[in-house]
Amino acid sequence: xxxxxxxxxxxxxxxxxxxxxxxxxxxxxxxxxxxxxxxxxxxxxxxxxxxxxxxxxxxxxxxxxxxxxxxxxxxxxxxxxxxxxxxxxxxxxxxxxxxxxxxxxxxxxxxxxxxxxxxxxxxxxxxxxxxxxxxxxxxxxxxxxxxxxxxxxxxxxxxxxxxxxxxxxxxxxxxxxxxxxxxxxxxxxxxxxxxxxxxxxxxxxxxxxxxxxxxxxxxxxxxxxxxxxxxxxxxxxxxxxxxxxxxxxx
Amino acid sequence: xxxxxxxxxxxxxxxxxxxxxxxxxxxxxxxxxxxxxxxxxxxxxxxxxxxxxxxxxxxxxxxxxxxxxxxxxxxxxxxxxxxxxxxxxxxxxxxxxxxxxxxxxxxxxxxxxxxxxxxxxxxxxxxxxxxxxxxxxxxxxxxxxxxxxxxxxxxxxxxxxxxxxxxxxxxxxxxxxxxxxxxxxxxxxxxxxxxxxxxxxxxxxxxxxxxxxxxxxxxxxxxxxxxxxxxxxxxxxxxxxxxxxxxxxxxxxxxxxxxxxxxxxxxxxxxxxxxxxxxxxxxxxxxxxxxxxxxxxxxxxxxxxxxxxxxxxxxxxxxx
Numbered sequence: 001x002x003x004x005x006x007x008x009x010x011x012x013x014x015x016x017x018x019x020x021x022x023x024x025x026x027x028x029x030x031x032x033x034x035x036x037x038x039x040x041x042x043x044x045x046x047x048x049x050x051x052x053x054x055x056x057x058x059x060x061x062x063x064x065x066x067x068x069x070x071x072x073x074x075x076x077x078x079x080x081x082x083x084x085x086x087x088x089x090x091x092x093x094x095x096x097x098x099x100x101x102x103x104x105x106x107x108x109x110x111x112x113x114x115x116x117x118x119x120x121x122x123x124x125x126x127x128x129x130x131x132x133x134x135x136x137x138x139x140x141x142x143x144x145x146x147x148x149x150x151x152x153x154x155x156x157x158x159x160x161x162x163x164x165x166x167x168x169x170x171x172x173x174x175x176x177x178x179x180x181x182x183x184x185x186x187x188x189x190x191x192x193x194x195x196x197x198x199x200x201x202x203x204x205x206x207x208x209x210x211x212x213x214x215x216x217x218x219x220x221x222x223x224x225x226x227x228x229x230x231x232x233x234x235x236x237x238x239x240x241x242x243x244x245x246x247x248x249x250x
Numbered sequence: 251x252x253x254x255x256x257x258x259x260x261x262x263x264x265x266x267x268x269x270x271x272x273x274x275x276x277x278x279x280x281x282x283x284x285x286x287x288x289x290x291x292x293x294x295x296x297x298x299x300x301x302x303x304x305x306x307x308x309x310x311x312x313x314x315x316x317x318x319x320x321x322x323x324x325x326x327x328x329x330x331x332x333x334x335x336x337x338x339x340x341x342x343x344x345x346x347x348x349x350x351x352x353x354x355x356x357x358x359x360x361x362x363x364x365x366x367x368x369x370x371x372x373x374x375x376x377x378x379x380x381x382x383x384x385x386x387x388x389x390x391x392x393x394x395x396x397x398x399x400x401x402x403x404x405x406x407x408x409x410x411x412x413x414x415x416x417x418x419x420x421x422x423x424x425x426x427x428x429x430x431x432x433x434x435x436x437x438x439x440x441x442x443x444x445x446x447x448x449x450x451x452x453x454x455x456x457x458x459x460x461x462x463x464x465x466x467x468x469x470x471x472x473x474x475x476x477x478x479x480x481x482x483x484x485x486x487x488x489x490x491x492x493x494x495x496x497x498x499x500x501x502x503x504x505x506x507x508x509x510x511x512x513x514x515x516x517x518x519x520x521x522x523x524x525x526x527x528x529x530x531x532x533x534x535x536x537x538x539x540x541x542x543x544x545x546x547x548x549x550x551x552x553x554x555x556x557x558x559x560x561x562x563x564x565x566x567x568x569x570x
Contacts, residue, residue: 017351
């Protein structure tokens, strides 16, 4: 993969040099600050730094926000090149379109992971400030991170694909947000049909399987959901690459 | 064109683009040799932009092939495109980054482009002092210059320019033209430029490739005698003059009978003749008319501009 590192660095700079880069981190910081306020006011008492972090950085709280804030940046990764017209200068280099799109996708994932890490770091710091260092269940932390990563990843891949297909960041934000919002509603409406368990939405949140929890629909399990997510990811990737490689830029 | 010994750097062979059964570009073939500036001309919708974009790989061709420096755009894109520098319409950059950051993006994507080469390219277009500024503060002229810098960064052997003077003011257009001539002469880079500004092409190009409805109409050399309205007899001292006389009927009869006259016709209603003849016969025509008692008011050479020729080639039914 000649030059792949350079391409990824290029893409990261395109994200990082934007003023809006820090918006998602700031939004999460605000949320966590709000949570700290609630704890200080004693409306909610997790009891330890670990419990605070485990709650805050989970699907029940800020974790749910991750795809929403990630979409802001991801919806721009491919559409921005078309909107600015820079796609014409980007694709006439001695690099294949495959490599260029791959570098963009990798940066999309890196961005998602950086959000997750920032979330945990902020939650950890606030937990320490509130309760001091206590016993930590690091396995639970890791599991939580993986669940969030899967949830963020699948919506990131969906957003990325919509971006490639529509070339419009506005449409991408709209469509991706819509998919995120209506997920649980659609699952509920279709829950009587057996095919509903093959939909993306009920499978996206793997944290439901933690501590022997029950899945949203009958017949689902952690391996089942993981496989469904993987299948969706493959389809999203295949559609993105096939479209991008064969597209005439005019 | 008398430059047959020069090496071919860009070759189009039977290039065809069909969209939904309609041929946008149809069996187009031509080539560019080292150091020459060739204009791609055609009315709107003739397929200029599609052709340019197929050369740089933005649009896939349906049939045929394009080779750059011997490498096929179709089968070996990464090796073909490394010889190409391009400005496709207005050069667009990341406005929130500085000029240098933008150039560095393209530096990282190409092999062997050093930091000093980046500086050199910026100096060539006189942008070395503006590199630290964000591109959103640049004027269109500065962006155009940054566009040239990015196109030259990796020392290409062919420059492809699609409507490079679009939106530039006269000074900017002239500057652009000077850069083009400079890089063609000094660095031996072949340039293919599409434009609808015919007078521009006339000043810049050594050859023009004219296409219409996706097909090749003609390939013409510009300069030495090529301005002749019939396009023939270039360089042989044959000229066409317009003579305004008092009695066009008699004048036409007298001139037509003369020796060495290639053609003579009435021209318009203003008592004018259009006469094609060898340069050295002009005095005897005037003598003859004087001897016949026909008054001669004006004798002017008719030099068809590229625009007139263009109208003829393309049937003149559409505005370029």
